[in-house]
Amino acid sequence: MEWHPAAGLNLILGGGDVGKTSILDAIALLFSPSNSSFVPDTDYYGRQEEDGFIIDAVISLPDDSKINGLLKAAWPWDWDGKKPVVPSIDGDGAAAHNEPVYWLQVTGTPELDLVYEVKQPDGTSENMPLGLRRQLGPVRLSSDDRNDRDLRFVQGSALDRLLADKTLRSRLSSKLAETNVVDALSNDSKDALSALSGAFAVKSLPTCLDLSITGAPGISVMALIGLTAQGSGVQLPLSSWGAGTRRLAALAIAEQTQGATPITLVDEIERGLEPYRQRALIGKLGSSKAQAFVTTHSAAAISAASNSTLWYVDYNGKIGKLEGAKVAQQRVKDPEAFLSRLAVVCEGVTEVGFASTLLLGALGTPLEQAGIRIVDGGGHETTLGLLEALAEGGLSFGGFADDEDGKHPTRWKKLEERLGKLLFRWPSGCLEENIIKLIPETSLEALIQDPAGEKTGRRLRSLQERLGSDSKEFAVLNEKAGANLRQLIIEAATGIVPVGKESERKHYESHSQDWFKSLSGGQELAKKLFAMNLWPSLKDQLLPFANAVRKGVVLPEIMDITL
Incomplete structure (x- = not known):
């Protein structure tokens, strides 16, 4: 993995067990302020100790840092904006540095030892002493009880360093x-x-x-x-106070020892903290000089992090930046999309209901339990923009959309190449049209029937108005519409305005609400797809999408879906 984090507050999001904490652990290990006697084999990929591991960081340091006090001088590299490069020398012999940086490295050896080094531009390496790591050691609040350790006089703890x-x-x-x-x-x-x-x-x-x-x-x-502190007139160990107070106390201690290059690591910032304390801590980290790395599963923390850079770790372990106006709108509208293992962005509320029901059948378990979030993209254009913004970060998200008269073919093609089978689009037309055109003539009356019994009458009335009929009885409407009944239903279900009725546009467009333009309407279409035995006609189109979602949550492929 290669990552170029931003200055300031970096908020790392994603579903469970995708590697967010591992990123913080890697940074903490590289700058560890104490000498570990050994490194566990679980820190090795696949527990293959013989392969070892390497963690590198390229950082800028102040002129008075302890790196200048090493037995052998540590020479800076130049930073070209993407990687460290050997400093160039101009014609006058003076060093021409763009932005001097240092390359630090820790290696986990096959013998379960750790080797700390400073990489030199001439290809050699020098030992990275404990004193330098203590200077650079990050302020860390992990999701376990490490903060209790920092409240005690343990070697290398925040209190010891203070x-x-x-x-x-x-x-x-x-x-x-x-x-x-x-x-x-x-x-x-x-x-x-x-x-x-x-x-x-x-x-x-x-x-x-x-x-x-x-x-x-x-x-x-x-x-x-x-440390002890007075509570209600009694001197009590600080380690016996609430989890939130202990975490904030450990952070306050560590802040006193931060040097000119402060780094702060907070895993699960919401742990032990009420929403108002989460917002306060996010605000503090966002306004401080420290480069902070924070993981969270809290919608309150995401909403409060307006000055942060958002990063998402997808189910493949890739980390990508979430940026742009479309992402910002989604962060406010539905922040849980960035807290799931896999988010599927649907074009509208009907697609949300349809895809949710379809995937429920494909998984056989509640979507939330599998870490899947179905997101309402809010329309064709906004869905396309949001999916493009997410894909720019190299991340894997799902999508479910219509073909709106062939709009934006080049943009959609790029998305299809990027997302593969995780992106489902109807070859032509919309969801309602693709389902209704498969309904047998003898089943059109059953299609009109609302399972809840509330919309059946309104659906018949919408057909009555479009036909100009005196009756809304199905037999009468069927006879009057003749071979055009199916098309009439599609027009009513999609809110198409009849020719010559433009002055009543809003009224005729509202007919779609009486049909399937709702969450329950999308669910109804999915259930009728199976109840009317239409699934075999769409299986080849929809099953690959369902299996791509299953793969995203580490489930094997299935051969069929039953509902």
Whole structure:
């Protein structure tokens, strides 16, 4: 994966288990302010330790950074806008830097070790010391309880980096060693300790046993020291306060140690925070000088992040930028589209109802449970624009649209090449037309029947008005329309204005609302597609789309759909 994040706040969105947290983990590992004794095999792709892994970052650093204090000088690279390049030398011999940057790298070896290096323009590498990583170490709020660690005096924690008292451990350990633990024992316990000392002497082991507070490898006495704060007149450990307070406290501590190149990582910003606190934190991160990387599943956080750059991680693990006016409108209208594993943008509300019902049959489980979001694109033009904006980021979204008299063939063709079978479009015409034209003559009356019983009369009346009939009885309408009944139904269902009735345009266009121009109408069409045994006629067109959606949520292909 290669990523060029923006300055300021980067909001990373996407469905569950697509890799959002892994991105933050990679950044945190590269700038880790402590030396890990080992790296787990789960950090290796496919748990194949023999393949190793490499994490690189190209960053700019201030002139007074510790990278200039390495045993061997670390030389900057030039940044050409896309990648680091070897600095050029002009005719006068002076270095001509565009924007000096440094190339940092951590390698996970097959032996489960970590190697930190600074890559030099001459092809060599220098060790990246812990001191430099401590200077660059990001402020991090993970989705686990790591923030509790930052409230304690653990080596490398935010509190440890803030206080930076290198001799405190030895001084405190000496004081703790002076504590007379034996005096606190009961008489029976003292006798037992004395008997143990005698037993040691018999076996030629060290004697004069005593008890003292000691540390051990991997167990630090200092970790017992943590921040406390007063609550309701009582001094309480900060680690015992609410999750939201602990996270914000850890962030406040870490901010005190940020240098001139601050980096902030927040995983699941909504964890433990009420919506108003989410909005406040998003606002703070968006206005700070830090380059922040935030993951979220919160619509409130997305709505509040007006000054952020939105990134989406799709089900293939690709990350792409969400930008443009169309995306901005969708973020306000339906932010959950960017919190799903796979979003399918439909042309209108009828298509939303139809596609939802079809995919429910294809998956056999609620769409929300599978991480699928069906989105109302709000019309042909806006749907095309939104899908184009999403595709520009190299992301995989689904689409379901009509063919509006062959409009924008070049633009749609590019989208079809990009999205493949995830984009479904009728070869010609609209959804209602493609379904109704398959209905047998003998089933047209059943098509008119509204399962809820509310719209049947209004549908018959819309046909009555278009025919100029005195009756709205189906038999009368059928006889009067003759061979044109099917076309008449299509015109009423799509809101076509009869010739000579332009002055009553709104009235005739509203007829579509009595037919299928609604969420329930789209669902009704999908159900009648199967109930009237029309599915075999459309299976070859619709099944590939359904299977592409199934693939997007890691489900195998199916041979058929039943509803």
